[in-house]
Every structure is written in C-alpha cells, then in structure tokens.
Amino acid sequence: MSTSVDGADVRFPAEAQNSAAPPSTAPDPADEPDHCDKKTDSGSLWLQDEIARRIAAKSSGTGGRHARRDNPDPSTAVGYVPRHSTATPDPAAEAPAPVGPPRPPKLPRRGPAGAYGDTEAWTGPDRSARDRPVLGGPSLPSGVPAKPAAGRTGAPARPYGAAAARLLSAPVLPAPPTPTAPPVTPVHVTQPGRPTPPPNVAPPPNAAPPPNAAPPPNAAPPAGAWTATPPRPFTPPAGTPVSGGPPRDPDPGPLTAPVLDGPIPDGPVGPVRGGPVLDDVDDDDDFVPDGTEHDEILWSANALPPPPVHPPPPGAIAVPEQRAAEMPRAARAPRTDGADADSPKRVRVVLAERKGVARPVRTVVDIQEATAVGALLRSNLIGTQLMVALRFAAVAGVTLGTLPLLFALFPAIGEFDVLGLRLPWLLLGVLVYPFLLGLGWWHTRTAERVEQNFADHVQE
Amino acid sequence: MTTPSVVALVAIALVGVVSAVIGSFGVRVARSTSDFLVASRTVSPIANASAISGEYLSAASFLGIAGLILREGADALWYPVAFVAGYLALLLFVAAPLRRSGAYTVPDFAEARLSSPALRRLCTLFVLVIGWLYLLPQLQGAGLALTTLTSLPAWSGIAAAGVVVLLTVVGGGMRSITFVQAFQYWLKLTALAVPAIIIVGLFLSDARTFDRPAPPQFADRTTVQVRTPVLLQTAGPVDFTAKGTVDGRTVDGPVQWAPGRHAVAAGSTLEFEAGSAVPTPAGAPTTDRDWLAPMSGDKGDQLLEIYSILIAGFLGTMGLPHVLVRFYTNADGRAARRTTVAVLAMIGGFYVLVTLLGALSRFYTPQLLVSGQTDAAILLVPTAALGPGWGGWLLGGLVAAGAAAAFLSTSSGLVVSLAGVLFTDVLRGRLQDFRLAAVLSSVIPLALALTVTRLDFSLTVPLVFAVAASTFCPLLVLGIWWRGLTARGAIAGVLVGGVLSGAATGLSMFADLPDDWIGVLLYRPAAVTVPAAFLAMIVVSRLTRAEIPVDTEQVLLRLHAPERLGLNPDRVGRPGVRDVQRPELT
Incomplete structure (x- = not known):
C-alpha cells in the first residue's frame, strides 16, 4: 500500500480526484474521518513537540x-486530512503496532534517510504527511512522538517544499528519509539490483528535480517524491551523517527504519493484506496480485522509473493514500516505490479490512460484467x-x-349460508x-x- | 355541548397530544437528514409494518368502508379486498427490488432506472397530484368526524387536522412519524375491536336478522337532518313529517311517499316514527335481503365497476407516495418483503373488523342512509347500539380517537412523502427546507379542503388509486422487470395513464355523469386507463429501443440480487442514484 501510495501520489493528483471519489471512498468515509481527526490531533501535538525539540x-x-x-502543519493538517483519511485512517489503526517497535531501529537510519531526503525534500514532505497520519497514530504510542511530528512537518513543507527544500536541504531530507528508509532496508535485504536502479534514477531527479520542482x-512534489526515493538509497551513507543534524529526519527515519527491519519479514505479508484493504473497490482482482506486488514493491520501491513518469500529477501529495484505495491496480507499481517507507505500516492496517470486503466483490464482479455467464445468471435470476x-x-x-x-x-351462490354467514x-x-x-x-x-x-x- | 361531544373531543385531543409526545421522543433521536426522511433505515419489520398499516388505513378505510357497506352491502366488500390485494401486488412485484434500488420516491426510482430528468419531473408532478388528491378527502374526513360528533363546523376539524399534522411532521420527521404511526395503527385496531366485540355480543343476543325482504327500520322515533341534496328510493309507502323542500315542493307537515325515487333538498328535516321503513339512497339495494346478496343493486354495469375497483386497488397501492417511501425505511430487500407480509396480516385483520361494524351499522344507524352521511356510520354505531349512557359515550370516544388517528396518520404520512419530493426535487436544500416543504405540501390541500364540497370517500379514494395505478404502477413494474423500458416509453405511458385518469377524475368530481357504462368508466377509470398506460409504455419503448440505457443490466441486477452479494447501492457507488437527493448531515 504505502509503496503504491507514493507511486500513486505522482499519478494520483489527476487520477485520484477523478476516480477516487466515486468508488469505495463514499461508503467508508464516515469511519475514516474520525480516524483522520484523531491522527491529526496527535500529529499536531507531535509537531509541537518536535518543533520545540528541533x-x-x-x-x-x-x-x-x-x-x-x-x-x-496547518496546511497539511487541514487540507490533507480528508484525503488521507480515506486511505490513511485504516492503515493508521493497524499500523501503529508495527510501527512502534520498528522505530527504535529506524532512528539511526533516519539520519541517513534525512540526508538523502534533502534532495528529495519534496517527496519527503508529501510522504511524511501521508505517512504521518498513519504512522503518527502508531508512533505516538510507541513513544517516538518527535518523529511523527517531523513527518508531519515534512508534509506541510510540501507547499513551500520547493522553496523551503532548496533553502533547507537538510530539513527537506528528513522528510524523504522516512520513505527512503524502507527502501534502504529492502535494498540491503533483497534488492541489491533494484536499489541500484532507483539510485540511478534518483540521482537525476534529485539533481534536477529539486530545483525545478x-x-x-505541484509538479515538483511528485518529482521530488520519486527522486527522493532513489536518493534515499544513495543518501543513506550521506544521510547517516546528516541524520544527527535534523531531528525531523529522525522521525521519518525511525519510521522507515522499523519498516525495513519489520518490512522485510512482515513487509511482504503485511503489504499484501494491506494492499487489498486500500483497494476496496477493486479488491477482488487485485488482492492476490497486490500482495505479491507489495512484497516486490517493497524492494522495487526504488524502481524509480515508473515514478518519474508519473511525477507530473504529483500535485496532490495526499493522494497516495487515496490512490491505494481507489487506484490499486494502476498505482501499484508506483506504490511499491513510494511504499518503501510507508507501505509496511499501512499495509498491515489495511489487510484486516480488505479481507472482509474482497470476497463478495469477486464473485459479484463476474455477474456484473458482460460475460455470457454473467448474462445467463442475471436473466436466470430475474426470469425466475x-x-x-x-x-x-x-x-x-x-x-x-x-x-x-x-x-x-x-x-x-349468494343464498348459501356457511357458518351462519352468507357465502x-x-x-x-x-x-x-x-x-x-x-x-404473500x-x-x-x-x-x-x-x-x-x-x-x-x-x-x- | 352534549356529554358525548365532550367525551369525543377529549378523546381526539388525547390522540393529538400522545402523538405529539411520541413524535417529540423521535426528535431526540433524529439527528440527521437521513433520520428525518427515512428513519435511517433502522426500523424493524414489525414496527415498520405497524407504521405502514397505520399510514395506509386512512379515514377512508376507517370510516368510508363501513359507510359503503352500510349502503351497498355485499358489493362494497370488494373495496377492502382490493385495498389489501394491493399489498400483495406490492409484495410480488415491487417491495424488495424497490428497496434495493435505494430509491426514496418514485422520481428517485425513475431517475435511477432510466436516468431521465424529464421523467423525473413528470413523476414529481404526479406524486404531488396524487398526494394532494388523497390528502383532500383525509382532511375533509376530519371535518366530517368533528361535525358528526360535536356539531362543530366542518372547517374547524379540517383546520385542526391540518395544524396537528403539520406540527407532527415538522417537529419529528420520518422517525418520529414511524413511531407515531405504529402507535396509531394499534389505536385504530383497538378502536374497532372493542366496539366490534361488544356490539356483536349485543347483536347475537338480539333476535334480529338481515335476511328479510324489507328495508331496514327505524328502531326509535328519528329526526334526520339532510345537509346535502339526496335522492332516495322506497320499496313501499313511507309516511313521515317533513320540513323543507321535498320532491321540489316546500313542505311543512306530514308527507307520504309512494314506492319510487324521491329527492330531498339540503336543509330539510325529516322525522320518522319508530318502525317506519328507511328510504335508501337511489341505486343502492333497498331491502335487507338484496343488500345481503352480491350484484343486487340496480345500477348498470356492476361487473365492470367491480373489476375496475379491483384493478385500481390491486395496482394502485404501489403507486401511492406515502406507501412507497415507507419501504425505504426497511433495512434491506428481505426485510421489505417480510414487512409487507406483516402488513397484509395487519390490514386484513383491520378490514375484517371494519366489515363487521359496517354491517352492524345497518341495524343501528339506518338514518344515515337518509341523510347521505353514511361515512359517519362507525362514529355513531357505539352510542346507537349501547344507548345513551357512559358506556356508549366512552365507546364513542374510543372510536372517535381511532378516527382521529386514521386521518392524522395518513395525512402526516402523505405530507412527509410530499415534502420529501418537494424537498429533493423542487426546493433542494437542507433541514429548514424540509420544514418549508412540509408546510407547502399541506397548505395547498388544506385550502382545497376548506373550499371544495366534500364528496364520499367511496368516490374520491378509488379515483386516487386509479390515478396511481395508471401512472406509477406501469413505471414501477416495467422498470423493475423489463429490460426494454426506455425513458421515452416511460414518459409516454405515464402521460397516457395520467391524462386519461386525471380527466376522468376531474369529470367525476365536478360533473354529472351519465348512468351507463361510460359513467361507470369515468368514475372507475382504472379498467381502461391502466391497460392503456401499460400499452403506451410498451409500444413506445419498443419503438425507441435504441435508447435503452446502457446500464440497464447492472441496474436490474442490483434490484434483484440479494444484499449479501454486496451489489446494492448502499454499498456500491452508483452514478444512477443521486445521493445528493438525501444529503446526510455529517
């Protein structure tokens, strides 16, 4: 999910708005809003703490x-909350548990991630914002409040991201780190090859995109996001040194770091489940695939190539989460990329929900579609x-x-008496x-x- | 004011107060527009069935059926049969699919199924026409009840009913209406069951029988006030004292009528001695034996009339706006079916009691045959049977309370559904607009009721059913079961049926009809207009088959697939249904 989210983000802006609203969002929104609010609230607190710390x-x-x-803080919290809410809320609920434990390990990584993040400032903020809602919930419990706050801050950065990022490469980096961290771990674990590509891709984005972005x-964020992902892998080395500097990085970093540890083992499993959940609408088809994809995604997350393509739409950073729900299939590839940091956490949360929804849908889809079998079943039911x-x-x-x-x-007949009454x-x-x-x-x-x-x- | 009048007034006031209290409880629960309009779909089948029955059993059923039986005898039994059979048709063809469509009103359904704004507007128009036509006799029934029971002017009853209905609706919305109407159903049933049991006991202990070849007799010396012109007939010579205009001559003294028809002008007073034969309305069975047998009136084309009534009732019930909206408050299609079955039982039991009391009223209140106010039979039977005294007065008060519940429940249900349509299709807004819509939808029929002369329930109600059967029944049945329906076909069918039945309604209410089959078809038009509407809808749809909506298969599947497949619009985002119609305050 998370991966998809990131990737989705890039594409999402355009697509998300179109498709996102109609499908599954409508049914579930009610629940989500609450979650969002909660997250937001926690987030603000975290942010304040972080700010003070920083x-x-x-x-x-x-x-x-x-x-x-x-x-x-203001912008993200207000504007993004709703969007995120759809995708994020659910993940947030579940994500917390996983996130908490991993964070500690992540902290060190955060630093590195943060370093990379500088180039990727854009993505960092976006992702962090998105993730934060989800993560924020969990992170708070875990006891790493500062980090979540940072993530959120990063998200807000987005708007200003372009300018701010340039000026404050360090801060920018932090945000990205969060996402990067996961990728990094994957790289270490399984995806030597993949990581490499991302880096390659990333470098260009970082160099060019940041300024351009x-x-x-709007445009920049997506690019930054993608680039950020790639950079992350690279950055880790540089990031490590940096990490110490930016507290915010720690936030994302911690998150990602845990992800890395957890993700590798859990990540694949969790993502699969989570993926489906997010995809409520299309769950049926995507479930299994998503699961597989997620696993792959985690590693391939760095597969920046797809993201770069999508960057244009990035305008809406928040989209990622929504995307997951709405555009499971399309966004998957990107998601995996973006998911790096976020996916593990979110995935877990989603998993539980999707299971319930998915089953009925699949069968139904066959009936609904214009297949001969579907038509036969339909006319049979109605005719009967x-x-x-x-x-x-x-x-x-x-x-x-x-x-x-x-x-x-x-x-x-009218003359007959039956039981004392005329018939x-x-x-x-x-x-x-x-x-x-x-x-009757x-x-x-x-x-x-x-x-x-x-x-x-x-x-x- | 006499004691029975006071008792009746107190009983009616109690009904109003209790309804308001129950309604105000509902207000505390109603937090969203969804609560307001459809009770958030959380009403259980039995409660919902009680509410549907309470809403459906109008003053026309409570008072009108008994009056018809008093006058027409066995032939009048077809009316309640048709009204109950209407729920069977609703169950067979509409209940579950309509619930699954997520449609709140017929216009909603039309748009969801055929995506045609023009059809939606047309349906909105006919919902308002049918609703207002049906509100008219309800409000006037309230006036009749008040006049009969207390001698207060009719307008006071009409105005009071209007105000109470408006307060109930505006105050509580659909959820409180649900509880209020469920309460009112049980009140109406009680108000019939208790007198029926007591009076049947009296009747059985009496040696009298209906099976005799003579008209009913006045048990006591009786004075009859004729408030509207009546045409009577007698089987044998009748002696009485009259003051007023009889047979076109001004009379003040004894009069003897030869067998045949006689006209009495409004404002006349007739005084009959105990034991004299009761003149009966022209066209109705004269002797008790004729009254007891079917097909006994001397009106022509009785078979045609009966079939027309059956068609109107069988197919018209599903088109009544306040009936349809009720199905949306069910949890799902399955609950909608079960609710309907419960309704069949509830209204069936109710009509058995009405039939019983209507038949007994031939013994106890024959003077209503002379005055023409047969619709008041149920109100007067208890006091007539038990005689003056607290027993009769209290029983009369109970029946008065039931009658008040009858026109309050139907009227408030109609106002809620009309306001729902006005609110979603005409005014477009939020809660304040719903209240405004409620005011609008009740003020217009209120004004009509105060200015138009009251007609018998037996005339107006079947006309309303005929209009509903000629417009919405074809739309619903073909829309739910036939893939080939097109928007243009639906519009054509609704227009054909609506214009034909509407014209017949207008002529019946404001013109003198010939006494042959044409006249029967004009005031019982369903036998012609319903087939015409179906035919027009099918033919035009075939001619425009290229315009069959592309999503027809999906929509039909959602209408018929069980909820567990997760296809119904509550869960699946569906472009056809505009949720905007039912905004939720979140």
Missing part, C-alpha cells in the same frame, strides 16, 4: 525546519423471480377475478384476507429461496 537541538537546520513546520510546487411473482399474481387474480363473475352468473360475506369479508396473507407469505419464502440459490451459486 529548535533546541539544531540551529542551522532549524530555520528550514521551522519554515516547514509552520506551513506544513521547487518553483512549481418474475415467473414466481406472476404465478402468485395469477393465483390471486384468477381467484378474485372469477368471484364477481360467479356471483353474477349464479346468484344462488359472499364469508369469502369476501373474512376468508380472502388469510388467503392473501398466505399467498408463501411468495416471500419462494422468492427468498430463489435469491438464496442465486447467491450460493454465485459465491461458489
């Missing part, structure tokens, strides 16, 4: 950081139900419809109601059985 800790980086903090915030309804209507209609005719043709009065005043009730009850049973059979058939 100010105290460093002077050089501080300025840049300060700038980010101010801007990011800076001017146009129509025949059932018509049969019952015919019984009622014929029974009630022939009575007036009988009464008119054979007036003697017409007994029939029309009393017996017709149990008759209609019985028909019988029809309900029949119709429910038809539906039951249909559902069983479809879900087999």
Whole structure:
C-alpha cells in the first residue's frame, strides 16, 4: 500500500480526484474521518513537540525546519486530512503496532534517510504527511512522538517544499528519509539490483528535480517524491551523517527504519493484506496480485522509473493514500516505490479490512460484467423471480377475478349460508384476507429461496 | 355541548397530544437528514409494518368502508379486498427490488432506472397530484368526524387536522412519524375491536336478522337532518313529517311517499316514527335481503365497476407516495418483503373488523342512509347500539380517537412523502427546507379542503388509486422487470395513464355523469386507463429501443440480487442514484 501510495501520489493528483471519489471512498468515509481527526490531533501535538525539540537541538537546520513546520502543519493538517483519511485512517489503526517497535531501529537510519531526503525534500514532505497520519497514530504510542511530528512537518513543507527544500536541504531530507528508509532496508535485504536502479534514477531527479520542482510546487512534489526515493538509497551513507543534524529526519527515519527491519519479514505479508484493504473497490482482482506486488514493491520501491513518469500529477501529495484505495491496480507499481517507507505500516492496517470486503466483490464482479455467464445468471435470476411473482399474481387474480363473475352468473351462490354467514360475506369479508396473507407469505419464502440459490451459486 | 361531544373531543385531543409526545421522543433521536426522511433505515419489520398499516388505513378505510357497506352491502366488500390485494401486488412485484434500488420516491426510482430528468419531473408532478388528491378527502374526513360528533363546523376539524399534522411532521420527521404511526395503527385496531366485540355480543343476543325482504327500520322515533341534496328510493309507502323542500315542493307537515325515487333538498328535516321503513339512497339495494346478496343493486354495469375497483386497488397501492417511501425505511430487500407480509396480516385483520361494524351499522344507524352521511356510520354505531349512557359515550370516544388517528396518520404520512419530493426535487436544500416543504405540501390541500364540497370517500379514494395505478404502477413494474423500458416509453405511458385518469377524475368530481357504462368508466377509470398506460409504455419503448440505457443490466441486477452479494447501492457507488437527493448531515 504505502509503496503504491507514493507511486500513486505522482499519478494520483489527476487520477485520484477523478476516480477516487466515486468508488469505495463514499461508503467508508464516515469511519475514516474520525480516524483522520484523531491522527491529526496527535500529529499536531507531535509537531509541537518536535518543533520545540528541533529548535533546541539544531540551529542551522532549524530555520528550514521551522519554515516547514509552520506551513506544513496547518496546511497539511487541514487540507490533507480528508484525503488521507480515506486511505490513511485504516492503515493508521493497524499500523501503529508495527510501527512502534520498528522505530527504535529506524532512528539511526533516519539520519541517513534525512540526508538523502534533502534532495528529495519534496517527496519527503508529501510522504511524511501521508505517512504521518498513519504512522503518527502508531508512533505516538510507541513513544517516538518527535518523529511523527517531523513527518508531519515534512508534509506541510510540501507547499513551500520547493522553496523551503532548496533553502533547507537538510530539513527537506528528513522528510524523504522516512520513505527512503524502507527502501534502504529492502535494498540491503533483497534488492541489491533494484536499489541500484532507483539510485540511478534518483540521482537525476534529485539533481534536477529539486530545483525545478521547487518553483512549481505541484509538479515538483511528485518529482521530488520519486527522486527522493532513489536518493534515499544513495543518501543513506550521506544521510547517516546528516541524520544527527535534523531531528525531523529522525522521525521519518525511525519510521522507515522499523519498516525495513519489520518490512522485510512482515513487509511482504503485511503489504499484501494491506494492499487489498486500500483497494476496496477493486479488491477482488487485485488482492492476490497486490500482495505479491507489495512484497516486490517493497524492494522495487526504488524502481524509480515508473515514478518519474508519473511525477507530473504529483500535485496532490495526499493522494497516495487515496490512490491505494481507489487506484490499486494502476498505482501499484508506483506504490511499491513510494511504499518503501510507508507501505509496511499501512499495509498491515489495511489487510484486516480488505479481507472482509474482497470476497463478495469477486464473485459479484463476474455477474456484473458482460460475460455470457454473467448474462445467463442475471436473466436466470430475474426470469425466475418474475415467473414466481406472476404465478402468485395469477393465483390471486384468477381467484378474485372469477368471484364477481360467479356471483353474477349464479346468484344462488349468494343464498348459501356457511357458518351462519352468507357465502359472499364469508369469502369476501373474512376468508380472502388469510388467503392473501398466505399467498404473500408463501411468495416471500419462494422468492427468498430463489435469491438464496442465486447467491450460493454465485459465491461458489 | 352534549356529554358525548365532550367525551369525543377529549378523546381526539388525547390522540393529538400522545402523538405529539411520541413524535417529540423521535426528535431526540433524529439527528440527521437521513433520520428525518427515512428513519435511517433502522426500523424493524414489525414496527415498520405497524407504521405502514397505520399510514395506509386512512379515514377512508376507517370510516368510508363501513359507510359503503352500510349502503351497498355485499358489493362494497370488494373495496377492502382490493385495498389489501394491493399489498400483495406490492409484495410480488415491487417491495424488495424497490428497496434495493435505494430509491426514496418514485422520481428517485425513475431517475435511477432510466436516468431521465424529464421523467423525473413528470413523476414529481404526479406524486404531488396524487398526494394532494388523497390528502383532500383525509382532511375533509376530519371535518366530517368533528361535525358528526360535536356539531362543530366542518372547517374547524379540517383546520385542526391540518395544524396537528403539520406540527407532527415538522417537529419529528420520518422517525418520529414511524413511531407515531405504529402507535396509531394499534389505536385504530383497538378502536374497532372493542366496539366490534361488544356490539356483536349485543347483536347475537338480539333476535334480529338481515335476511328479510324489507328495508331496514327505524328502531326509535328519528329526526334526520339532510345537509346535502339526496335522492332516495322506497320499496313501499313511507309516511313521515317533513320540513323543507321535498320532491321540489316546500313542505311543512306530514308527507307520504309512494314506492319510487324521491329527492330531498339540503336543509330539510325529516322525522320518522319508530318502525317506519328507511328510504335508501337511489341505486343502492333497498331491502335487507338484496343488500345481503352480491350484484343486487340496480345500477348498470356492476361487473365492470367491480373489476375496475379491483384493478385500481390491486395496482394502485404501489403507486401511492406515502406507501412507497415507507419501504425505504426497511433495512434491506428481505426485510421489505417480510414487512409487507406483516402488513397484509395487519390490514386484513383491520378490514375484517371494519366489515363487521359496517354491517352492524345497518341495524343501528339506518338514518344515515337518509341523510347521505353514511361515512359517519362507525362514529355513531357505539352510542346507537349501547344507548345513551357512559358506556356508549366512552365507546364513542374510543372510536372517535381511532378516527382521529386514521386521518392524522395518513395525512402526516402523505405530507412527509410530499415534502420529501418537494424537498429533493423542487426546493433542494437542507433541514429548514424540509420544514418549508412540509408546510407547502399541506397548505395547498388544506385550502382545497376548506373550499371544495366534500364528496364520499367511496368516490374520491378509488379515483386516487386509479390515478396511481395508471401512472406509477406501469413505471414501477416495467422498470423493475423489463429490460426494454426506455425513458421515452416511460414518459409516454405515464402521460397516457395520467391524462386519461386525471380527466376522468376531474369529470367525476365536478360533473354529472351519465348512468351507463361510460359513467361507470369515468368514475372507475382504472379498467381502461391502466391497460392503456401499460400499452403506451410498451409500444413506445419498443419503438425507441435504441435508447435503452446502457446500464440497464447492472441496474436490474442490483434490484434483484440479494444484499449479501454486496451489489446494492448502499454499498456500491452508483452514478444512477443521486445521493445528493438525501444529503446526510455529517
């Protein structure tokens, strides 16, 4: 998920808005908002703490950081919260647990990540913002408040990101580190080859993108994000030294670092599950793939190539999370990249939810699509139900419809006494109601059985 | 004011107060627009069925059916049968799919199914027409009840009913309405069951029987006030004292009528001795034996009329706006079906009691046949059967409370559904607008009710059912079951059925109809207009088959697939249904 998020971010801006809103977002939003708010709240607290720490800790980086903090916190919190909420909330819930433990290890890495982050300042902020919501929840519990705050600050940086990033490369770096950290770990673990590519890709982005990106915030962010990812791998060496400097980096770094440790083992598993959750809409198809992808993604996360392509859309950084939910398939590749840092955490959270949703959808999709089988099933269901309804209507209609005719043709019927009542009065005043009730009850049973059979058939 | 009047007034006031209290409890629960309009779909099938029954059993059912039976006898039994059978049709063809469509009103459904704004507007128009047409007799019924029970002017009853309905709706919205109406159903059932049991006991202990070849008799010396012009007929010579205009002559003294038809002008007072034969309305069975047998009136084309009533009731119920909206408060399609089955049982039991009391009223309140106010039969039976005294007065008060519940529940249900349509289609807004819509949707029929002469329930209600059956029934049934329906076909069908039945309604209400089959078809138009609407819809749809919506298959699947597949619009984002229609305050 997280990976996809990052990758998605780049693409997302454009696509996310279009597709994101309609699909799954609508149903679940209600729940998400709350989460978001909570996260936001925690985030703000963290941010404040971080700011204070940073100010105290460093002077050089501080300025840049300060700038980010101010801007990011307000802007990100307000503007992004909703968007993130969709994707982030869920992940956040689950993510916390995993995040907490990993963080400690991450801290050291953060430093490095942060170093890299400088070039990637853009992505850093974005990712951090996105991740932070999710991570923030967890991180707080874990007891690494400062980090989450940093992440958030990074997110805010985005807007100013371009300018701020340039000026405050160090601060910028921190944000990216978070994402980078995960990638880094993957690199160490499995993806020697992959990491390399990312770096390659990354370098160019870093060099060129940062400046370029800076001017146009929207465009820059995506580019930065991508570049950031690649840089991260590279940066680690440089980043390590840097890490000490920027407290904020620590935040992202810690997050990522844990991810790395955790991710490698858990990452694959978690991502898969998480991936599906996010993809609510398309869950069916993507589930398995996502899982696999996620695993791969973690490593390939650095596969910057795809991200670079997408950078243009990056405008909306927050998108990543949403993307995950909305654009699972398309964004997957990118996601993996972006996910590096975030994916592990988010993935875990998502996993639980998706499981529930996915199953029904798959079967349903077959029916819904214009396949011969689907058409047959549909017309079979509707035809059967129509025949059932018509049969019952015919019984009622014929029974009630022939009575007036009988009464008119054979007036003697009206003379019969049954149970002390004239036959017409007994029939029309009393017996017709149990008759209609019985028909209705019988029809309900029949119709429910038809539906039951249909559902069983479809879900087999 | 007499004691029974005071008792009845107190009983009616109690109903209003209790309804308001229950409604105000609902207000505390109603926090969102969803609560307000559809009770957040959290109403259980039994509660919902009680509410549907309470809403459906209008003053026309509570008072009108008994009056019809008093006058027409066995032939009037077809009316309640048709009204109950309407719920069977609703169950068979509409209930579950409509619930799954997520549509709140017919316009919602039309748009979800065919995506045609023009069709939506047309449906909105007919929802308002049907709702207002149906509100009219309800409000006037309140006036009749108040006049009958207390001799207060009719306008006071109409105005009071309007105000109480408005307060209930504006105050609580749909959720409180649900509880209020559930309460009102059980109140109505009680108000019929208790008198029915007591009066049946009296009747059985009496030696009288309906099976005799003579008209009903006045049990005591009876004075009849004729408030509207009536045309009566007698089987044998009738002697009475009259003051006013009889058979076109001004009379003040004894009069003897020969067998045949006689006209009495409004404002006349007729006084009959105990034991004299009761003149009956022209066209209705004269003797008790005829009254007891089916197909016994001397009106022509009775078979056509009965079939027309059956068609209107069977197919018209599903088109009533306040009935449809109720199904949206069910949890899912399955609950919608079960709710409908429960409704069949509830209204079936109710109509058995109404039939019983209506038949007994032929014994105890025959003077209503002379005055033409047969719709008041149920209100007067308890006091007439038990005689003056607290027993009769209290029983009369209970029945008065039931009658008040009847027109309050139906009226408030209608106002809620009309306001829902106005609110979503015309005014477009939030909660304040819903209240404004409620005011608008009740003020117009209120003004009509105060200015138009009251007509028998037996005339107006079947007309409303006929309009509903000619417009929304084809749209719903074909929309749910037929892939080939197009927006233009639907518009054509609704227009054909609506214009034909609307014209017939207008003529029936404001013109003198010929006494042949044409007249029958004009005031019982369903037998012609419903097939015409179906035909127009099918033919035009076939002609425009290129315009069949591309998403027809998906929409139909959602209507019919069980919820567990997760296809229904509550879970799947669906462009066809505009959730904007039902904004949620979050």
